[in-house]
Amino acid sequence: MAQIRSHIQLGKAYADELDHILFEVFHYLALFVIGASIVWSAVIAYWGMVVHGHATISDILLLFIYLELGAMVGIYFKTSAMPVRCLIFVAITALSRLLIADVQAHHQESLNLLWVSGAIVLLALSTLLIRTSSLPSSK
Template identity: 35%
Template sequence: MSIDRKPDARPPQGRLRARLESFLGMVELAGLVVIGLATTFAMAQEGWKFAALGVFSITDLLLMFLYLEVLAMVVRYLKLGQLPVRFPLYIAMVSLARDLILRFNEATEFHMLALCAGVVMLACGVLILRYGQHRFPSNDDGQTGAGE
């Protein structure tokens, strides 16, 4: 019993493009899995450190929040295949806040002012993006813009 296979009607460039897209998709998936596993491992290490020391600080909690944001980005990208620009902006804001708290006693006034200005600029960027998504929804997103 033989199965007749129809020859691929696509030109060679189309077949090559399809294989390349498939390969790059697999590389992207592997990268996301590595990022997710590494983030989970780092969270577990921090959790064990908390349990061993029995002491929590705000900087430790902000670090855990950063890990959760990275995991949320990976999960969202795996589920929907898209990633809002806001996620990295949130991570940057928390990172700057954590740095500000960590270096509070040793930072110069200029350094503290620069960190605060960075947080404000990132927050303004998030507001502008949210307003733009709500006011000018994109048909490419498959969303109305208000739900994101």
């Protein structure tokens, strides 16, 4: 009976190790696919700017979004920690892009400008809160 338990425990150990290996393979494969998709999208966006012969502020902000997403994937690849501040920076850049596009399209003030601007301020304050809460205390 003890020998059967030993074999079962050994089987569980092998299964746990295989589970860990499969998870790591999937993890790195998914990160590679996401990173490649970001690079591909950035190249397509840049090529569109080349074809048009110019880049707008909205186009440049889109490239910054791709840059921030790529940095986020790189950080996650190296540390296995999700950099929340990078996500907030992506959101701030996307909202700034929306704000600029709205102003360029309508050329007038609207309540949407106030809402988007307020959202940008809230996101900026949240990065400040995250940064100050992650600093070591000085006791």
